[in-house]
Amino acid sequence: MNAPDLADKPYAVTERIAPLVRRVLARNPSPFTYTGTQTYVVGDGHEVAVIDPGPADEEHIAAILAAVGEARVIAIACTHTHRDHSPGAAPLKARTGAAIIGCAALTLRDDGPRADAAFDPDYAPDRVLTDGETISGHGWTLEAVATPGHTSNHLCFALVETGALFTGDHVMGWSTSVVSPPDGDMTAYLASLARLYEREQDTVYYPAHGPAVEKPRQLVRGMIGHRRQRERQILRQIEAGHHTIGEMVPLMYKGVDERLWPAAGRSVLAHLLDLERRGLVKRENDSWTAIVTHG
Incomplete structure (x- = not known):
């Protein structure tokens, strides 16, 4: 932004x-x-x-x-x-x-x-x-x-x-x-x-x-890709030991005006809730962990 x-x-x-x-x-x-x-x-x-x-x-x-x-x-x-x-x-x-x-x-x-x-x-x-x-x-x-x-x-x-x-x-x-x-x-x-x-x-x-x-469909395709990239980034943050949104945002949004970090945190939360629905993460209070599945 x-x-x-x-x-x-x-x-x-x-x-x-x-x-x-x-x-x-x-x-x-x-x-x-x-x-x-x-x-x-x-x-x-x-x-x-x-x-x-x-x-x-x-x-x-x-x-x-x-x-x-x-x-x-x-x-x-x-x-x-x-x-x-x-x-x-x-x-x-x-x-x-x-x-x-x-x-x-x-x-x-x-x-x-x-x-x-x-x-x-x-x-x-x-x-x-x-x-x-x-x-x-x-x-x-x-x-x-x-x-x-x-x-x-x-x-x-x-x-x-x-x-x-x-x-x-x-x-x-x-x-x-x-x-x-x-x-x-x-x-x-x-x-x-x-x-x-x-x-x-x-x-x-x-x-x-x-x-x-x-070029609307081209933009939308890129937006979907961007969101999938964000969720992969969040999962990598969790795997690296960063389990709270407060820990993730400064690392994920380097170079972004810090005044926008609180809003960025809302999007991270939205992604985490989506990942939770899909059974990929779980939370306890403000801490998020990945769910490891074995096939």
Whole structure:
């Protein structure tokens, strides 16, 4: 997770990035949101959808409305309910009358270190989409693709007409997603990555943070490989006598900003929980040991 260059970023500006797709960047950069949350306006006709309205920031809400122009917002779609994604839904609904349609409500106390990953307690969807359900307007159709892992309620949205997939925080070009228990689940995350890899119809990813992904299946294959490499690294750490997350992280994340180590520890925990489910490790209090099997 490298710090972005924020000079001349197009905050509060409408960017046309593809047929049927415009983008507005929120002014909420951080080590975990990169340059900020990217809100997408889908549709070129008189009906549009807004994906991930972002923070409830007046500058950003005004910029979304400017991007919408004279069109009618018929859906406000959220990929998940972390507070850098969904709080803008309520004020946008109040201004447009549009329904909030997308992921289910989820409010948990996140015991991890990511302040920006706190859940939005005020998110109130008018309609929850399940996997494969669609919303449509003039000239466009969005299909929900269930991708739990980063959060249990995470959805991606496929723009059927163009092959674009709005990936929220599930897949990002600039960084791997943080998977932080108790709600973040590495087993589900890896399964969701495998599912996206199988979707050959997706030709480009538009994530909530960072640049568009032009070779999506190649990136997803690399992300799966990265996660498998991490789990092998964890098993080697245990074999070397490092049995706690506090011992593992400084060795596994050398060269990474130490301020990010607590978040890295959450991903290590997520991997350990996945390995535990698979019968490869066991724990006693905060200590993890490998399970040796004899075939």
